[in-house]
Amino acid sequence: xxSKTLLSIVLAFLFLGKTxxxxxxxxxxxxxxxxxxxxxxxxxxxxxxxxxxxxLQETAQLLRLGIQRIRPSSVSIKNSTPNVIKCIxxxxxxxxxxxxxxxxxxxxxxxxxxxxxxxxxVFYGTQTLLQLIHQQSNLPFVQIKDYPRFGxxxxxxxxxxxxxxVTFLKKYIDLLALYKFNTFHWHLTEDQGWRIEIxxxxxxxxxxxxxxETIIGHKKDSPHRFDGKPYGGFYTQxxxxxxxxxxxxxxxxxxxxxxxxxxARAALAAYPQLGCSGGPYQTATFWGxxxxxxxAGNDSTFTFLQNVLDEIxxxxxxxxxxIGGDECPKVRWKTCPKCQKRIQGNHLKDEHELQSYxxxxxxxxxxxxxxxxxxxxxxxxxxxSPKATVMSWQGEAGGIAAAQQHHDVVMCPESHxxxxxxxxxxxxxxIATAGFTPLEKVYRYEPIPAILNPTEQTYINGIQxxxxxxxxxxxxxxxxxxxxxxxxxxxxxxSPKALKDYTDFLKRxxxxxxxxxxxxxxxxxxxxEIQARFQTNTNGSESIYLTSxxxxxxxxxxxxxxxxxxxxxxxxxxxxxxxxxxxKAQLFDKNGAYGxxxxxxxxxxxxxxxxxxxxxxxxxxxxxxxxxxxxxxxIGTHRYNTGQWLGFKGEDLEVVVDLSKSQSVKEIGISVxxxxxxxxxxxxxxxxxxxxxxxxxxxxxxVKDFPENAIxxxxxxxxxxxxxxxxxIGINKGTIPVGEYGxxxxxxxxxxxxxxx
Numbered sequence: 001x002x003s004k005t006l007l008s009i010v011l012a013f014l015f016l017g018k019t020x021x022x023x024x025x026x027x028x029x030x031x032x033x034x035x036x037x038x039x040x041x042x043x044x045x046x047x048x049x050x051x052x053x054x055x056l057q058e059t060a061q062l063l064r065l066g067i068q069r070i071r072p073s074s075v076s077i078k079n080s081t082p083n084v085i086k087c088i089x090x091x092x093x094x095x096x097x098x099x100x101x102x103x104x105x106x107x108x109x110x111x112x113x114x115x116x117x118x119x120x121x122v123f124y125g126t127q128t129l130l131q132l133i134h135q136q137s138n139l140p141f142v143q144i145k146d147y148p149r150f151g152x153x154x155x156x157x158x159x160x161x162x163x164x165x166v167t168f169l170k171k172y173i174d175l176l177a178l179y180k181f182n183t184f185h186w187h188l189t190e191d192q193g194w195r196i197e198i199x200x201x202x203x204x205x206x207x208x209x210x211x212x213e214t215i216i217g218h219k220k221d222s223p224h225r226f227d228g229k230p231y232g233g234f235y236t237q238x239x240x241x242x243x244x245x246x247x248x249x250x251x252x253x254x255x256x257x258x259x260x261x262x263x264a265r266a267a268l269a270a271y272p273q274l275g276c277s278g279g280p281y282q283t284a285t286f287w288g289x290x291x292x293x294x295x296a297g298n299d300s301t302f303t304f305l306q307n308v309l310d311e312i313x314x315x316x317x318x319x320x321x322x323i324g325g326d327e328c329p330k331v332r333w334k335t336c337p338k339c340q341k342r343i344q345g346n347h348l349k350d351e352h353e354l355q356s357y358x359x360x361x362x363x364x365x366x367x368x369x370x371x372x373x374x375x376x377x378x379x380x381x382x383x384x385s386p387k388a389t390v391m392s393w394q395g396e397a398g399g400i401a402a403a404q405q406h407h408d409v410v411m412c413p414e415s416h417x418x419x420x421x422x423x424x425x426x427x428x429x430x431i432a433t434a435g436f437t438p439l440e441k442v443y444r445y446e447p448i449p450a451i452l453n454p455t456e457q458t459y460i461n462g463i464q465x466x467x468x469x470x471x472x473x474x475x476x477x478x479x480x481x482x483x484x485x486x487x488x489x490x491x492x493x494x495s496p497k498a499l500k501d502y503t504d505f506l507k508r509x510x511x512x513x514x515x516x517x518x519x520x521x522x523x524x525x526x527x528x529e530i531q532a533r534f535q536t537n538t539n540g541s542e543s544i545y546l547t548s549x550x551x552x553x554x555x556x557x558x559x560x561x562x563x564x565x566x567x568x569x570x571x572x573x574x575x576x577x578x579x580x581x582x583x584k585a586q587l588f589d590k591n592g593a594y595g596x597x598x599x600x601x602x603x604x605x606x607x608x609x610x611x612x613x614x615x616x617x618x619x620x621x622x623x624x625x626x627x628x629x630x631x632x633x634x635i636g637t638h639r640y641n642t643g644q645w646l647g648f649k650g651e652d653l654e655v656v657v658d659l660s661k662s663q664s665v666k667e668i669g670i671s672v673x674x675x676x677x678x679x680x681x682x683x684x685x686x687x688x689x690x691x692x693x694x695x696x697x698x699x700x701x702x703v704k705d706f707p708e709n710a711i712x713x714x715x716x717x718x719x720x721x722x723x724x725x726x727x728x729i730g731i732n733k734g735t736i737p738v739g740e741y742g743x744x745x746x747x748x749x750x751x752x753x754x755x756x757x
Contacts, residue, residue: 152462160190298340622647669715
């Protein structure tokens with residue numbers, strides 16, 4: 001207990017006249033309860049940390065180092081000392097704070113008093129305190145009661161495609177701790193590289209850890225280009241121990257992931273006898289999913305994996321081991337005599353049940369070692385392992401199914417929590433994996449599906465952000481993709497749902513910039529860029545509404561394609577466009593132009609705002625942003641999840657636009673996404689039709705060639721014709737061919753912007 005001193009009281013009240021702390025305090029995640037009083041406590045250069053419990057020694061040491069990194073200080077640590085000036089008191093009292101991992105923090109004239117339910121709670125309280133010290137030396141009088149919403153609060157990092165230094169991993173873990181994450185999911189093996197030392201199998205280090213070269217650019221590019229440079233590396237077991245111990249001190253559990261039965265090309269390159277064909281295999285040099293997987297009919301496969309686990313398990317105290325289980329093609333198993341014999345001998349129905357057999361066999365081994373299995377939602381295929389925890393990445397369906405079967409679930413849907421997706425629509429963004437996942441979308445995700453009943457909801461253990469490293473060409477770029485979106489996940493994981501408020505989060509995030517800067521995080525404020533909303537009008541025009549979260553900013557714009565400047569028109573409200581127009585807009589603040597120019601080509605045409613009917617309904621996740629998404633003059637980009645593109649899974653496109661009256665039609669066009677790596681296939685034929693009455697149609701052209709592995713915009717000329725109705729029919733590819741990503745599944749036909757001139 002710190003004694004009251006005249007000095008501390010005087011110092012506290014010297015600052016009563018300052019700006020209200022309510023407007024200058026930022027804590028992320030937002031605490032459950034926080035009451036701010038008038039007055040400030042000044043943290044002097046000589047600081048004493050007083051311990052009420054010897055179990056807090058490591059936390060006290062980390063707090064001391066944290067304070068010294070932020071400001072020059074002399075920080076001493078002493079066991080319970082009642083007469084210390086300027087002390088920070090740390091204690092554990094589960095009666096005072098009843099929630100696991102919870103804490104109370106009181107800053108007053110008498111000092112700083114921090115009490116946790118357990119050692120973890122005290123640690124999280126110190127992270128709150130460090131956030132405050134980062135922001136200001138005069139700490140506001142405050143009373144905080146805080147505890148987490150979810151018990152599992154995770155972040156993932158893939159080191160299989162790109163390996164990151166031990167130094168970077170420690171920095172990453174420090175940042176996770178600062179924002180109260182408690183789990184680091186370490187993705188250690190991939191087709192492109194095996195990253196953990198296994199002493200029994202030295203070729204995992206000499207062969208599997210390296211690839212001959214690496215693809216340049218995006219995997220959708222055709223043809224693929226390569227850098228011709230060998231790439232690789234691995235973490236020694238001593239380095240793994242070092243990282244795990246580093247994380248443990250920060251109350252972060254490290255969960256290792258060893259991919260089985262798929263994503264195994266690197267391991268097979270080292271030990272080809274573990275594959276169905278026997279090889280030869282090569283560590284993959286480009287990104288994707290490969291047919292060569294661990295042979296499920298070969299007993300030596302299980303011996304190998306069990307021996308690998310025998311070396312891995314002692315390195316990781318985590319109760320969980322992640323076995324992947326995702327994206328495992330069954331092509332090799334279908335033709336492998338050993339796999340077919342395994343299916344027959346165990347009375348399995350098909351290769352999906354063979355995968356379940358594989359997973360359950362590994363789970364039994366893990367259980368025998370006192371560990372629990374966790375895997376991606378494909379482990380549901382063929383029947384879920386008895387005690388398995390499911391990470392739901394393909395959306396919410398897997399998580400819902402698992403929770404309904406009373407299995408624990410971690411929600412990490414690709415649509416919201418994949419941080420390797422673009423965070424901006426600007427064309428200057430560095431290459432990223434796929435669609436558009438802005439900060440606001442991440443923040444607004446609610447991880448407990450409403451469809452679950454109260455009992456089933458209890459099986460949603462937590463959430464996790466996932467970061468895959470195909471396009472993370474540097475550690476700085478990894479930080480750029482992670483932050484600030486990771487902070488949005490942190491708040492959802494910790495703070496009560498009722499307290500979440502995006503506008504308030506942005507205010508606190510701006511105050512956190514000093515924290516991120518002091519931590520030397522490569523971080524940009526993409527969330528302040530111009531945001532657009534479109535509205536299609538029945539009079540054939542398109543209205544645009546622009547906003548920005550940048551405080552005290554002005555948007556200026558042009559309609560002639562020129563660059564906006566300080567003399568350009570000020571954006572005040574919606575702007576209606578009646579003809580094809582290129583809009584450019586720029587943010588301006590007191591310092592001048594801010595950020596990049598926003599631009600949008602608005603292709604108003606005869607179909608804009610007209611009634612459209614579909615024979616088959618577009619399917620999630622490629623649903624239209626509104627009823628006019630296919631004819632609003634806004635062509636979708638390769639960031640295809642913005643609601644502009646419409647998707648038809650295994651079904652044909654058949655759409656009719658009513659032009660409202662008979663008129664001259666000279667050209668009809670539409671755009672198609674061709675990304676085989678995302679199961680998006682061009683139609684076998686795209687045909688165009690016109691009609692005067694909507695019953696008798698005349699075919700006016702067709703297209704069968706879609707050469708671009710990207711957006712294909714196609715059209716046909718219609719000479720000397722009039723029509724009221726225009727129809728477009730696209731024949732779906734149907735089933736994805738063998739050898740392609742997602743082979744055997746239904747192909748997506750993705751289209752946007754039907755135009756009529």
